[in-house]
Every structure is written in structure tokens, then in C-alpha cells.
Amino acid sequence: MIMKAIIFKEVGEPENLVLAEVPVPSIEGHEVLVQVKAISINPVDAYVRKNKPYLDAVYQVTGAEQHIILGWDVAGIVTGTGKNVTKFKAGDEVFGNFKFIGQANAYAEYVAAPENQLVLKPANVSFEAAAGATMAAMTAWQSIVNSGKVKKGDKVVVHGASGGVGHYAVQFAKHFGAYVIGVSSGENRDFVLGLGADEFIDYKTQVFEELVTDADIVHDTVWSEDDKHIERSLKALKPGGTLLSLIVYPEPELIERALREKNVKVLRVNVTPNETYEQNMEYVAGLLSSGEVKTHISHVFPLEEMYKAHALIQSKNTVGKIIVMP
């Protein structure tokens, strides 16, 4: 069987992503075949598309590939099950972030995904909203909930609060009863406050570490060549607080100094299908179904316009999620 997919043969610009016809994947015993209804796009998709060493590491490219397909986040309908599958049957509506950070081939009409990296999509949640709540939602969850151990009354600073990860981080922190300060550019003030944030800081006109010096948790997603932004986030924390670094790998010297001088834990967060992934995804499915957490979708593109989705995500100014529909 043949399907449509977005392939690229050469690292580079978004326009190198082109529509092609390729074979429908075969499934292993523990995998399901999913007819993809919605795909979500993340900044890492663009990094891999434009950086050969990263692409080679993720895909273990040998040079013999007929085509390379990117993507890790889908929502869709199960159409086939491997012989060892017990969790799903044909017709089930599912969503998940799968095989990250390996070769998942999600930019396609069909994907082969391990059953333990998918969960049931609630009937009242759209495929687009479910697809959005995969890598970005799990990153926010693993940062704020698993690593940050957020609890009622905590003061939490969320950088990038209007973005894919940040807009879930704000909503999860609120769900657990935290006082949330969202940081983004001024044009996203109303959006971030609308997510439930208690305060807003505009990083273009305000200095967050002068305004906040007693946070329990800082969720830091801001790129910097060095530890400069992490050092600023440290200043916003109170003694005993936790700094969650999602983009910069903090130097060991900084980690040791933060603990010694301020009793602050500095943790690097890497989204991963950990032992609580399914449980966390099911919890998120419940929050989506009840309406307590919403996926904000800023753009939807058809599959053949994947290059437009990549051009937008690499701008680093995404509001909520970008979705592509096969």
C-alpha cells in the first residue's frame, strides 16, 4: 500500500520538505498502525531538518535511505494491530509522542507506533487539540510536575509562556494550585493571562529577575550560548527553589554553586517516554476532556504545506501549537 508523506533528502531550508508517495509502514508485534489525522510541529523538528550532525544522530543516517521522514507527534485512528498488542483495537482514536528521539516517521498518512507510547483520545477532544498535547505537553509535565514537583501555593515563573510548551506549563501549574508568572513578549500578554497566569512579564521591556526574587520554580526555555539566562533565572528563585533548564545544559560549576550558595536545585529536563509517560498522558487526556486544559492552535496547514509550518516554528515566536493535517 502506498501513502502520502513529507520527505526530505537534503538538510536545509523548509522548502526541502516535499510531498511524496512511499509505502505504508509495516508494524512490529507491539505496534499499532495509525491513520494520522493531525501532526504537531515542534522546534526540534526544524533543528533536525537543518543540522546534519543532529539528523545523523537521530536517524543514524547511513546514506542508503530512500527517504527520510521527520516528526514525532500524532493523533489518529488505529487501523491495524501487531500480534502482541493488547491495549488498542481497530477504530480506537489515539494520540502520543512516540519513538522520540529516534526515527518515528510521523509526517505521513500512516505511522507504526508502539502501543505503550499512545493513549486513547477522549471523544470530545479534536484530533488537532490532541496532537498538540503530545511532546509539548509531556515536556511541560515532566518539567513542572515530575522534576519541579509543583504544589499548591508555589510561585512559578514560566518563560516562553505563550509557546507550545509554555502554554501547557502555565495551565498545569495552575491546575496544581500554583501562583504563575508568565514571561513572553507584550503582544502575548492577553493570551498568557487568559491561560490563567496570575501575572505577566514582558521580556522585551521588563527585567524579570528584578520583579521576581522569591520564586519556588523557574521553568527556563530561553536559548543562550552560555549560562547567562540561567544565571538570571537563578536570581528570581528563593533559597530552596528549583531551576528547570529545558534548552541550555547548565555548567557543573553553576549547578554546584547554586546548591552551595542558595540551596537551589538546577535540573536539566529532557522530555522522554519515562516510566510514568502513559499515566501522565492519560491524566492530560482527562484535563483536555474536562476542558480544564486547552490546546491553543495558532495555525493549521495541509500536509503539502509542511514547509510553511517549519518556517513558522523556526521563528521561535509561535503562539500555542502549529498543526499539520494529512
Ligand SMILES: NC(=O)c1ccc[n+]([C@@H]2O[C@H](COP(=O)([O-])OP(=O)(O)OC[C@H]3O[C@@H](n4cnc5c(N)ncnc54)[C@H](OP(=O)(O)O)[C@@H]3O)[C@@H](O)[C@H]2O)c1
Ligand atoms: N528539553 C526538552 O526536552 C525540550 C522539549 C521541547 C522543547 N524544548 C525547547 O523548549 C523551547 C520552547 O519550546 P516550544 O515548543 O514552547 O517553542 P515555541 O512554541 O517556539 O515557543 C517559544 C516561546 O518562547 C518565547 N520567548 C522567546 N524569547 C523569550 C525570552 N527571552 N524570554 C521569555 N520567553 C521568550 C516566545 O514568546 P514571544 O513569541 O512572545 O516572543 C514563545 O512563546 C524550545 O527551545 C525547545 O527547543 C525542550
